[in-house]
Amino acid sequence: MKVKYITTIAIATILGFATANVSYANLKASTNSNSTTVSSKIAEANPCAGKANPCAGKANPCAGKSSTTTVHPKYYTEKGVALDGQDVVAYFTQSKLVMGVSQFKQDWGGTTWMFASAANRDMFAQNPEKYAPQYGGYCAQAASEGNLVATQPDAWKIVDGKLYLNYDKKVQAQWMGDIPGHIVLANKNWPAILNNKELFR
Numbered sequence: 001m002k003v004k005y006i007t008t009i010a011i012a013t014i015l016g017f018a019t020a021n022v023s024y025a026n027l028k029a030s031t032n033s034n035s036t037t038v039s040s041k042i043a044e045a046n047p048c049a050g051k052a053n054p055c056a057g058k059a060n061p062c063a064g065k066s067s068t069t070t071v072h073p074k075y076y077t078e079k080g081v082a083l084d085g086q087d088v089v090a091y092f093t094q095s096k097l098v099m100g101v102s103q104f105k106q107d108w109g110g111t112t113w114m115f116a117s118a119a120n121r122d123m124f125a126q127n128p129e130k131y132a133p134q135y136g137g138y139c140a141q142a143a144s145e146g147n148l149v150a151t152q153p154d155a156w157k158i159v160d161g162k163l164y165l166n167y168d169k170k171v172q173a174q175w176m177g178d179i180p181g182h183i184v185l186a187n188k189n190w191p192a193i194l195n196n197k198e199l200f201r
Contacts, residue, residue, distance in 0.1 A: 070191065070194035070195050071194060071195045071196065071197070072148060072194045072195075072196070072199055073110055073111065073136070073194075074109060074110060074136050074191070074194065075109050075110065075111050075132070075136045075137055076136055076137035076138050076150060076151060077111045078150075080111075080112060081100075081105075081111065081112050081113070081114050082109070082111045082112060082113045082114070082137065083133070083137045083151065083153060083165070084099075084151075084152070084153045085099055085100050085114045085153075086098065086099050086100060086114070086153040087099065087100040087114065087115045087116045087117075087120055088113065088124065088131045088132060088133060088163060089115060089120035089121075089123050089124050089131050090115075090116055090120060091131075091156055091158060091163055092130075092131060092158065092163070093120070093123075097153050097154050097156065098116045099114075099116070099153070100113070100114025100115045100116055100120075101114060101115075101116060102114065104116065104117060104118055104120070104121040105121065106121050106124055106125050106128075108124070108125070108128045108132075109128065109132065113128075130161075131163065132163070133156075133162075133163040133164065133165050134162050134163065134164050134186075134190075135164075135186055135190050136190075136191070136194070137151060137165055138150070138151060138165075138193075138199075139151050139165065139166050139167040139171065140164040140165060140166055140175055140182065140183075140186055141166050141167065141171045141172070141174055141175035141182060142166075142167060142171070142200070143185075143186035143189055143190055143193060144175070144181075144182040144183070144185035144186040144189065145185075145189075146189045146193060146196075147193065147196065147200065148193045148194065148196045148198070148199050148200065149167050149199070149200045149201075150167065150199065150200065150201040151165035151166055151167055152165075152166070152167065152168050152169075153165075154169070155167065155168050155169050155171065155172040156172075157172065157176070159179055159183070164183075
């Protein structure tokens with residue numbers, strides 16, 4: 001009886017190993033057949049798997065740099081003041097050229113703006129975007145042509161509540177020949193022209 005019991009256990013054990021080996025073999029075969037697919041899927045999911053980080057230990061080349069930095073200042077400046085020192089608010093309130101004085105000035109947009117009165121200075125300070133000229137006070141006609149050109153204070157015009165300046169009266173006449181068309185072109189070129197190599201005066 002004891003011998004039969006031991007024999008039965010031995011047979012069962014052998015059959016168990018056989019079954020286990022067959023299952024393992026089937027599992028291994030199945031795994032091997034799918035290994036290429038699984039590996040490729042992993043590689044697709046993570047293209048950097050197993051690769052060293054090429055940026056590790058390197059400084060960010062853009063760190064500390066401003067995307068707004070340009071070759072020329074955003075606002076046309078002469079002798080440390082915006083434009084030629086004219087009062088931009090006066091163009092709107094008095095419909096004429098009025099030069100500012102050093103007594104009434106306001107720093108904004110990276111430059112100093114001059115005004116004829118404290119009232120005009122305060123109006124500008126409350127809403128500078130309303131009074132500051134388009135294209136930074138550079139020539140509107142030139143901006144439509146992709147050029148960066150200085151302006152004269154007497155070559156001005158307000159269109160749809162915005163102030164536009166030009167190089168001189170003659171150039172202004174060209175600009176006024178097709179104001180809407182020139183504005184569309186200038187808007188496309190601005191502010192990229194601030195990176196032009198030359199500022200024509």
